[in-house]
Amino acid sequence: MAAQDFNFLLATDSYKITHYKQYPPNISKVYSYFECRHKKGGQYNEVVFFGLQYLLKKYLAGRVVTEEKIQEAKVFYQMHFKQSVFDEEGWRKVLEKYDGRLPIRIKAVPEGKIIPRGNVLFTVENTDPDFFWLTNYIETMLLQMWYPITVATISREFKKILAKHLKATSGSLEGLDLKLHDFGYRGVSSQESAALGGAAHLVNFCSTDTVAGLLMAQRYYACPMAGFSIPAAEHSTIISWGKSREKDAFECLLDQFPSGPVAVVSDSYDIFKACKHIWGDKLKERVMERSEDSALIIRPDSGDPAETLIEVIKILEECFGCSQNSVGYKVLPSYLRIIQGDGIDLNSINEILEKLSDEGWSAENVFFGCGSALLQKINRDTLNCAFKCSYVETNGKGMDVYKQPVTDPSKGSKRGRLCLRRNSDGFIETVERGAVVLLRALNRFRERKRIYRKQTKFRQEQN
DSSP states (O other): OOGGGOOGGGSSOGGGGGGGGTSOTTEEEEEEEEEEOOOTTOSOSEEEOOOHHHHIIIIISSOOOOHHHHHHHHHHHHHHHSSOOOOHHHHHHHHHHHTTOOOEEEEEOOTTOEEETTSEEEEEEESSGGGTTHHHHTHHHHGGGHHHHHHHHHHHHHHHHHHHHHHHHHSSOTTGGGSEEEOOGGGSSSHHHHHHHHHHHTTTOSBBOOHHHHHHHHHHHOOSOOOBOOOBOOHHHHHTTOGGGHHHHHHHHHHHOOSSOEEEEOOSSOHHHIIIIIIIIITHHHHHTOOGGGOEEEEOOSSOHHHHHHHHHHHHHHHHOOEEOTTSOEEOOTTEEEEEOSSOSHHHHHHHHHHHHHTTBOGGGEEEEESHHHHTSOOTTTTTEEEEEEEEEETTEEEEOOOOOTTOGGGOOOOSSOEEEEOTTSOEEEEOTTHHHHHHHHHHHHHHHHHHHHHHHHHHHHO
C-alpha cells in the first residue's frame, strides 16, 4: 500500500474504535508506556531499541487525518460493527483543530541504545485534553515495535557469541561486523517485515542480502549504504551445468569474478568430494591464485552444521595447508574461507565455534549466514513486549493506574509518570509513581545547593 493511500484511522484493533466511550467522565489525559517485561528465567536480559523512527515517519508524522479518510473509516466501521460506534466528531476535531496532525507526545530512548529488560523504552501521551483517547488508539501500531527490537536484540546476541570466540581464537575482533550475514529476506512474511528486520540486523552487523533493510535504512535513517554483500552462487547456477560439469560451474565463478570475494555453494552433490577433488585438486592452482581480498568462500548447505563444517575444514587443510595465528589457532590460507548458512541459530553457532576451537581452529576461518532464526522464528512474547496505561488525569487531578492480575504477577504494570535514569551505582532503572516527583524535587534541591556553594565560594574569593 502506498503511503498516500494508507488510512491511519483503520490501523488499529477493532475494539479500540469504541474506547472513547468507555473512559471515565471528564478525563483529559492518558499516559502510556512501552516496555519489554522482565520475566524470571528469560533468555535475554537486555534489549536493543530500534525501529520507532521508521514507524513515526511513515505512519504517524504529518497530516494523517483527512475528510476522505474520515468518511472511508465511517463507512467501514458501520459495516464492520453493524451499528454506529465510530467517533466521527472526534476525528473531525483533529482535522479542524490540528489540520489532521496528531496531538500526541512520544518520548523515547535513543535508537540503538541497549537497555535492561523491564525498563520503560518510550512513553505516549495526548497533548490536548479533548483527545485523551488518541494515546491508546495508536497502541496497535506502536506495539509492532516488538519486531525490530527483537531482531536487533537477537542479532546482538549472535554478535556477543561471535565476539567471544573470535577474540579467544584470534586475539582480535577484526572483521566481526561481517561475520553474520542476513539470509532472511525470503523467509519473512512481507516486504515490510524484511525492511524492518533487515534494518534491525544492520544495527549490529554490516553484512546482508536483505535489500529491503538497506532501502529502509536509506529512506528513514539517512544511511547511504548500511550493509554489503558479495557475488554468490545458488544451486540453480551450479546444477544447470549438469552433475558431470560441476567443476566447470565452479570454474565459471572464478572466471566471472576474478577480483573480490566470491561465495560458491558446493554441496549440490557431495560437499566432501567437491572440496577434495575439485577445489583441492582440479582447481587448486586457480584457488591459490586468489588473494585475501578476493577469497573463495565455500558454502556447505546441508547436513549437521557442526560436523559438516569440521569435516570440510579438515579436507581443505589437507589440500591447501594452514598456518598458526598469534594465539596458537589454525587458519586456512587467506584466499580461502567457509560460510555456513544452513541450520544456524544461537545454539548451533555457539556449538560450531566451540567445536572449531576444540579442534584448534580459529573463528577467523568461518562466516555465518542466518535466515529464519534471525528474522522469523520470533514473536511478541520472545521479549514480552507490552504497551500499558500508567497515568490518567480526571477533573484536573492526576492518578497513577496499573494492572496487577493475581493469576500472573509478571503481567503487573508500572504506575504513574515514568522516568528512565542511571542510578548512583551506574545501572539504568525506571522510576515510577510519585517517585518521579520526589526525584525532580531532589534534583532541584541539589541544583540550588550547588549554585549556593558556588556563589558562597565566589564571595569568599572576592573578600
